[in-house]
Amino acid sequence: xxxxxxxxxxxxxxxxxxxxxxxxxxxxxxxxxxxxxxxxxxxxxxxxxxxxxxxxxxxxxxxxxxxxxxxxxxxxxxxxxxxxxxxxxxxxxxxxxxxxxxxxxxxxxxxxxxxxxxxxxxxxxxxxxxxxxxxxxxxxxxxxxxxxxxxxxxxxxxxxxxxxxxxxxxxxxxxxxxxxxxxxxxxxxxxxxxxxxxxxxxxxxxxxxxxxxxxxxxxxxxxxxxxxxxxxxxxxxxxxxxxxxxxxxxxxxxxxxxxxxxxxxxxxxxxxxxxxxxxxxxxxxxxxxxxxxxxxxxxxxxxxxxxxxxxxxxxxxxxxxxxxxxxxxxxxxxxxxxxxxxxxxxxxxxxxxxxxxxxxxxxxxxxxxxxxxxxxxxxxxxxxxxxxxxxxxxxxxxxxxxxxx
Ligand SMILES: Nc1ncnc2c1ncn2[C@@H]1O[C@H](COP(=O)(O)OP(=O)(O)O)[C@@H](O)[C@H]1O
Ligand SMILES: CSC[C@H]1O[C@H](OP(=O)(O)O)[C@H](O)[C@@H]1O
Numbered sequence: 017x018x019x020x021x022x023x024x025x026x027x028x029x030x031x032x033x034x035x036x037x038x039x040x041x042x043x044x045x046x047x048x049x050x051x052x053x054x055x056x057x058x059x060x061x062x063x064x065x066x067x068x069x070x071x072x073x074x075x076x077x078x079x080x081x082x083x084x085x086x087x088x089x090x091x092x093x094x095x096x097x098x099x100x101x102x103x104x105x106x107x108x109x110x111x112x113x114x115x116x117x118x119x120x121x122x123x124x125x126x127x128x129x130x131x132x133x134x135x136x137x138x139x140x141x142x143x144x145x146x147x148x149x150x151x152x153x154x155x156x157x158x159x160x161x162x163x164x165x166x167x168x169x170x171x172x173x174x175x176x177x178x179x180x181x182x183x184x185x186x187x188x189x190x191x192x193x194x195x196x197x198x199x200x201x202x203x204x205x206x207x208x209x210x211x212x213x214x215x216x217x218x219x220x221x222x223x224x225x226x227x228x229x230x231x232x233x234x235x236x237x238x239x240x241x242x243x244x245x246x247x248x249x250x251x252x253x254x255x256x257x258x259x260x261x262x263x264x265x266x267x268x269x270x271x272x273x274x275x276x277x278x279x280x281x282x283x284x285x286x287x288x289x290x291x292x293x294x295x296x297x298x299x300x301x302x303x304x305x306x307x308x309x310x311x312x313x314x315x316x317x318x319x320x321x322x323x324x325x326x327x328x329x330x331x332x333x334x335x336x337x338x339x340x341x342x343x344x345x346x347x348x349x350x351x352x353x354x355x356x357x358x359x360x361x362x363x364x365x366x367x368x369x370x371x372x373x374x375x376x377x378x379x380x381x382x383x384x385x386x387x388x389x390x391x392x393x394x395x396x397x398x399x400x401x402x403x404x405x406x407x408x409x410x411x412x413x414x415x416x417x418x419x420x421x
Contacts (some may be wrong), residue, residue: 018120020077020090025049028072033097033123035116038068039331053249053262054081054367055088059129069130070115075264079188081367082203089184093122096264098179100126103260106157106158108149111260129259132252136370139248139285140292142302144255144312149309151258152251153279153316160271161324163241166334170369176236182267185244187232189265194231195363198224203366209382213389214364225397238268247369248285248357272350275317279351280358280392281369282310283412287387288371291380306380308411312406314351349399352408356395363388383419390415 025047032045039045044064049345051058051073057080059072079086094117105112138145154282161167163176193365196203198217206214211390217223243250244265252259286306325340335338362369363385372388375381394415395408402408 018118019376020121022057022076023059023061023072023074023121023123028061031072032061032070032125035070035114037064038070040066043068043251051080055079057265064129068181069127069128071112071128072123072278073126076122090122092182092185092264093117094119095122095180095182095185095266096262097124097241099122099193099263099266100243102163103155103159103243103263106162107155110155110258111263129252129261130191132254132257134249135251135253136248136281136285138253138404139373141375144305145253145258145309147256148258149312149316152260152313153318153320154247154379155258155260156271156274156278156317157245157320157324160240160274161328163268164239164271167324167328169330176241177268179261180241180267182244182265185265185400186267186269188232192365192367193239193357194227194234196366197360198227198363204364205366205368207382207385209378210363210385210389216388217360217364217393220393223393223396226399227357230357230396230399231349232314233270234263234273234354237270240268240271242266242269242271242274243277244269244273245275248278248281249369270350270354272347272352273354274313275347275351276354276356277358278313279310280362281354281371282306282313282389283355284359284369284388285371286310286364286412287391288384290374290387291372291375291384293375294325307412310324311405311409314348318348321347345403348405349402352395352402353399356392356397359388359392363392383421386419390419 029045029047032039034166038308042065046064047059051059056076057074060067061072075090077087077090079088085141091138097117099112100111104113112127112129114124114126117123129180160346160412165173197211243260243263244267245262250260252261266358286303289299322340329335372381373385391412394411398411
């Protein structure tokens with residue numbers, strides 16, 4: 017057994033040399049630590065004598081973004097690796113292939129996806145991803161359906177739930193998304209220019225009621241095995257391909273939490289566009305593209321999820337006429353509520369998004385933050401009543417109309 021310690025880049029190279037592949041004996045290995053996330057080390061190991069490369073991701077025993085004062089269990093590395101393997105089985109080629117792992121060192125050796133770009137960065141750079149909605153719709157439909165009671169044996173599902181109990185990571189979400197933005201909390205992080213908005217979040221009881229209900233759903237509804245943090249910083253893309261990484265927040269929770277994460281991060285990018293484009297016609301074009309993507313992600317997911325119901329259902333009672341429509345309606349409402357909560361947390365909570373934080377003009381940045389909060393709050397407050405994605409896009413539009421230019 018190897019004693020856990022964070023690897024140095026040189027140790028990562030030594031480890032890579034002991035692996036059965038992909039490197040050969042004459043490899044000349046180079047290593048860079050490229051982790052730009054909030055929690056882990058990520059080593060990029062390349063062979064100077066060939067085009068071969070790997071990624072070694074290692075968990076730290078604390079939250080990197082805060083420091084050692086915030087301890088975290090290393091079990092998340094095992095959970096991340098096991099869900100990557102499960103997702104690879106369900107959606108081959110849509111997550112990095114796992115080559116090797118070491119649970120004592122809390123690390124996973126995986127496929128290098130550096131020929132793709134992190135979607136958040138791609139969007140900020142102005143790229144378009146016309147196949148993204150189909151791809152992510154397929155990924156979410158298959159991973160959520162086949163890990164739920166609809167698509168897998170219900171006793172095996174209970175066994176699987178046991179393997180994916182992830183309390184430290186869930187607590188981060190419970191605190192950062194479903195609690196701290198709505199009270200004074202040390203972790204909260206927002207600009208003084210929006211103190212009025214933060215104060216409004218703390219005193220809005222109708223909003224608190226909806227957040228309490230969403231929080232309860234997150235805490236108690238073990239519907240399917242979630243990725244758990246499916247934002248655009250956890251998705252690698254090209255114009256032809258989509259690959260999902262970083263499922264260390266995986267656990268059995270409500271399906272809408274994953275779908276909502278995707279929609280929220282597209283909407284966060286959408287509200288950032290006015291701060292990025294001076295030219296009105298370019299901006300309009302890009303805004304339309306983003307809203308189309310929001311609509312298409314839901315539609316593609318919905319279509320594929322319902323198709324699996326027809327072809328792959330294992331629960332006979334779920335064939336009862338009317339049940340599918342009610343199930344998907346509730347899943348849609350959850351999606352919209354969680355999307356709203358995820359927008360709010362990225363403005364006033366600990367961890368932000370580059371889409372908004374990199375807007376250089378302070379007034380434009382503040383405007384984008386106010387827009388994100390207006391949309392987020394509208395989604396949260398209306399989540400229990402919406403029925404269609406068209407209605408949601410109308411809600412977005414009316415929420416934005418309330419924000420002063
Ligand atoms: N399989 C991979 N291939 C290439 N780069 C990767 C891979 N996994 C992670 N990375 C890089 O490392 C960064 C951080 O990885 P991530 O898994 O998101 O870490 P964290 O859990 O700390 O957020 C990503 O933004 C990406 O740039
Ligand atoms: C203290 S962790 C904050 C935040 O970071 C995670 O995202 P990522 O590791 O992908 O940057 C997750 O969203 C957590 O809520």
